[in-house]
Amino acid sequence: MNVLVFSPYGGFTTFLATDLEIIEQHLAAGDQVSAVVCDSDLESCDYNEQHLLQNCLKCIGRRQSGYRQLSPGLEIVRLTDLVRTEDRARIAQLDEQLSKVHELESLMLDNFDVGYAVLSSIITLRRNPDIDINAEALTIGRMARASAFVYCGFLNLLRDQSPDRVYLFNGRMAPMRAALRACQRAEIPVYVSEVGCDERHYSLTENAFPHDIESREKEIQQLWEDSSHTYEQRVKIASDWFESRACPNGDKNRFIKSQQLGELPETWDDSLHNIACFTSSSDEFAAIGKEWENPLFEDQDQGLKWILEQTSSRAGDLHIYVRMHPNLKGVINDETRQLREMSGPHFTIIPPESSISSYTLARAADTVLTFGSSLGIESVYWGTASVLAGSCFYRNLKATYNPQTIDELPGLLTRPLEPKDREPALRYGYYFATFGKRFRYYQPTSSKTGLFNGHCIRAPLLYRLGRSGLKVVGSLKKVDRTCWPGRR
Numbered sequence: 001m002n003v004l005v006f007s008p009y010g011g012f013t014t015f016l017a018t019d020l021e022i023i024e025q026h027l028a029a030g031d032q033v034s035a036v037v038c039d040s041d042l043e044s045c046d047y048n049e050q051h052l053l054q055n056c057l058k059c060i061g062r063r064q065s066g067y068r069q070l071s072p073g074l075e076i077v078r079l080t081d082l083v084r085t086e087d088r089a090r091i092a093q094l095d096e097q098l099s100k101v102h103e104l105e106s107l108m109l110d111n112f113d114v115g116y117a118v119l120s121s122i123i124t125l126r127r128n129p130d131i132d133i134n135a136e137a138l139t140i141g142r143m144a145r146a147s148a149f150v151y152c153g154f155l156n157l158l159r160d161q162s163p164d165r166v167y168l169f170n171g172r173m174a175p176m177r178a179a180l181r182a183c184q185r186a187e188i189p190v191y192v193s194e195v196g197c198d199e200r201h202y203s204l205t206e207n208a209f210p211h212d213i214e215s216r217e218k219e220i221q222q223l224w225e226d227s228s229h230t231y232e233q234r235v236k237i238a239s240d241w242f243e244s245r246a247c248p249n250g251d252k253n254r255f256i257k258s259q260q261l262g263e264l265p266e267t268w269d270d271s272l273h274n275i276a277c278f279t280s281s282s283d284e285f286a287a288i289g290k291e292w293e294n295p296l297f298e299d300q301d302q303g304l305k306w307i308l309e310q311t312s313s314r315a316g317d318l319h320i321y322v323r324m325h326p327n328l329k330g331v332i333n334d335e336t337r338q339l340r341e342m343s344g345p346h347f348t349i350i351p352p353e354s355s356i357s358s359y360t361l362a363r364a365a366d367t368v369l370t371f372g373s374s375l376g377i378e379s380v381y382w383g384t385a386s387v388l389a390g391s392c393f394y395r396n397l398k399a400t401y402n403p404q405t406i407d408e409l410p411g412l413l414t415r416p417l418e419p420k421d422r423e424p425a426l427r428y429g430y431y432f433a434t435f436g437k438r439f440r441y442y443q444p445t446s447s448k449t450g451l452f453n454g455h456c457i458r459a460p461l462l463y464r465l466g467r468s469g470l471k472v473v474g475s476l477k478k479v480d481r482t483c484w485p486g487r488r
Contacts, residue, residue, distance in 0.1 A: 001031040002161065006154070006168040006179045008038035008079070010063025011047040011055070013449060013457075015169045017442045018193045018202045020066050020452050022167050024441045027071040034075040036157065036179075037063065041080040042149065044142035046121050046173045051142070061459030069453045082153030091148045098141060104133055107144065112151045112181035116289055117174040118143040124173070128333040129299070143174050150178035158186040166190045171209045172288060180209075196436020199444040203436040211288050216393045220431040227430070238429030242381045246359040255326040259357045264364060265321060265348055273318045275413055276365035277304070278358065278373040279339065280390070281327040294390050296406050300371040301338045303389055307369075308344050310410045315346035318414060323361060325373065328352040367417055376400055380425040385417035399424035 003026045007019040026033045040056040048055040107115030118140055123129050171180045171192040183190035194210040196203045208215045245253045248261055279300055297303035328336050329352040350356050362368050362379045370376035371390035379386045380399045388400040399420050403409045444450040
């Protein structure tokens with residue numbers, strides 16, 4: 001089998017570890033394996049936005065350190081060797097296109113959604129789903145050209161070599177999405193890796209994002225149906241997953257470690273119809289594509305404002321508690337400012353740093369409202385009726401009330417609802433407790449560190465010294481990179 005692995009990021013432990021694992025497994029199977037790497041070829045990337053030389057050196061050094069622990073036989077392909085003169089002219093034209101587009105999402109290169117890809121990377125870097133395109137023009141231009149560079153080069157390689165399959169990590173970020181779209185255009189099978197159920201597992205999604213809703217829904221159902229566990233065992237595994245998620249002292253949910261189980265807002269009144277709303281940290285999914293766009297509102301802030309207005313006449317017998325996602329602690333942007341400023345006699349904002357327990361709130365509420373937060377499906381497990389006003393992996397599992405229009409939403413929020421059947425939630429919990437393949441050669445020692453074939457993967461000392469190390473290593477422009485240690 002002829003296998004190609006796109007491995008541009010040595011700086012991210014999870015990315016590199018998964019690439020090394022996949023490469024080693026195919027080498028051990030006797031396959032022909034090539035890795036496409038970046039030797040400071042990208043003008044901007046998610047690891048090194050400003051293309052700082054010291055960051056490039058750390059990234060390259062770590063990758064080379066990892067590659068030295070692999071079995072012999074890996075072929076290295078440099079990105080810059082794949083891009084042709086006509087491609088560079090095409091990439092240069094992106095600047096003109098960027099100056100004309102009113103919405104970045106509309107920027108395309110063949111089937112490659114360049115605009116969405118760049119937005120996804122920048123939103124993650126800024127932790128802000130509302131990007132000022134004018135203020136970010138420099139970074140947008142760099143990211144767009146870099147991802148187009150990957151797309152064109154990768155497409156050339158695929159057409160020249162026709163590999164049997166391609167691997168890449170995540171697929172959402174700009175350079176990774178470029179490679180994914182090139183594979184899809186060339187009709188080459190591509191497997192997108194991601195973190196599995198825990199740091200000891202990784203997942204593979206065929207020909208799609210791991211964030212693809214339809215693919216994930218099928219995987220949830222298939223894993224449950226095809227499981228070798230008995231029904232009772234599956235229920236136990238799923239239940240344990242939900243229970244551990246709600247435990248502040250456990251290791252399954254880092255977001256609630258500062259919360260106090262049992263604590264509710266001081267204004268809590270059991271005699272009222274209480275709605276607990278859990279917001280989402282939307283930066284990861286903000287620019288995936290149209291399937292993640294909210295079917296009812298432009299965003300959750302608009303949705304909350306609308307709900308606040310529509311329920312104002314019920315202020316005497318209804319109260320809405322909005323729990324901001326704990327991951328937004330310390331994040332200051334338009335979204336978090338608008339949330340904190342919302343107010344009303346029947347409306348309470350719980351800030352992300354609050355010690356109020358999200359799970360106590362969900363279990364005490366009459367109804368839970370989410371825009372995609374996992375607490376929407378977790379509430380179903382805990383026996384609370386759940387209303388979903390957004391897109392997410394559990395939307396079509398028949399576990400939640402899903403209004404098809406905004407006119408249906410007030411009625412669902414203002415009247416008592418029967419909790420839905422719990423089995424769809426159990427399927428969801430079982431999936432997220434077990435999905436993925438277990439690493440064979442990589443052993444994580446924490447969420448960010450680990451050993452590959454028994455060796456710690458780190459850049460050589462001179463690479464880690466930053467600017468002082470540059471005096472010894474020298475400028476990338478002056479070094480013959482084909483002679484660097486670790487190159488094969």
